[in-house]
Amino acid sequence: MRVTICIGSACHLKGSREVVAQLQSMVKERHLEEQVDLNGSFCSGNCVSGVCVTVDGQLYSLKPEDTREFFDREIIGRL
Template sequence: MIKISICGGGNCDMNGSFETMAAFIKAVDDAGLYSDVVLTKAFCMGECNNGPCVRIDGVKFRHVHPEDVAVLMATEVVPKVRAEQ
């Protein structure tokens, strides 16, 4: 199971973490990976000047906006799901 956490701290929320979460929800749904991925909203990740921040299986990514989600899905999420199968 791959865990994706999107920072929900104040600065990340103001910088678009809600939209980033929505993009991840859609991408996971479109890829049919709901049984392989857990999406959560996390408390502040301590990167207030670098948000929105996303953590994928413990690896933090900074400045993640909806337009970045497809690349992260292709390079980080899908390969990890395949490796676990």
């Protein structure tokens, strides 16, 4: 599964660094390094309400405080 987190300036201001750090530690915690491929990307023009994250090409807009729920639902839920 390919998960891409935007590190463009708008997303950076909304906390993309924190989202990346949280996702990295959740992946590590559950030993999913082989299954979940975390990547960074530049602005894709989707800087709307939150940090732009895609899971296998599907777009989500994430707030740092929603990262755990997102991880459980969209990442664990799809494995």
